[in-house]
């Protein structure tokens with residue numbers, strides 16, 4: 001294993017985030033197996049938290065996944081995205097990441113109406129790799145809707 005992944009694995013064990021990930025996997029009825037670069041893949045996670053639109057989420061070095069192996073193989077960048085979150089846990093000294101992530105998600109929601117588009121953690125992990133479509137700011141969305149309405153009114157006048 002490359003040294004930086006070994007360091008990430010040790011850091012996330014030491015800061016407790018991998019332990020919390022294993023607890024979530026156990027509570028969610030997931031089956032664990034070793035993944036690449038020191039990650040642990042927890043398949044078959046059943047709980048409704050976070051909301052079911054999340055196909056996967058990461059706590060420490062544990063990637064909790066709602067997809068089957070086949071579905072995961074169809075989304076090869078998803079694991080890359082989740083692995084970047086594992087690295088973020090190491091940089092954030094583990095569980096400190098959770099409140100910072102929620103603040104970033106709230107900021108994104110205020111700006112765009114979406115929890116990922118302006119969330120620094122999701123942006124650094126790669127929005128497209130995680131299956132997210134970047135939404136414009138609410139101001140830009142409002143302007144686009146006004147332009148559309150004006151164009152529709154113009155068509156109606158003819």
Ligand SMILES: [Zn+2]
Nearest residue numbers: 081122125130
């Ligand atoms: Zn993500």
